[in-house]
Amino acid sequence: MENFFYNTFGDTMKVKLFDEEDEKDLENAMNEFLENLENEVLDIKYQVSSFSFGEEQIYCFSAMVIYLK
16 A cells, blocks of 8 residues: 555645755756646755765755645
8 A cells, every 4th residue: 555645635745855966966956857847846845964075075965845746
């Protein structure tokens, strides 16, 4: 049995996850997805994380789009 989440009107919600190493790449990927999305966006969550790997600083830019199916 599949798990579905419903809003207060009973519409099915879905999520799309994005994960990029550069903020411009994340912006481009999200804009492309949103341009082609025919459904209503309910929320967008955004997060940046970073860590050191030797002398190098690594960044991770991620976002989650919650939308109606």
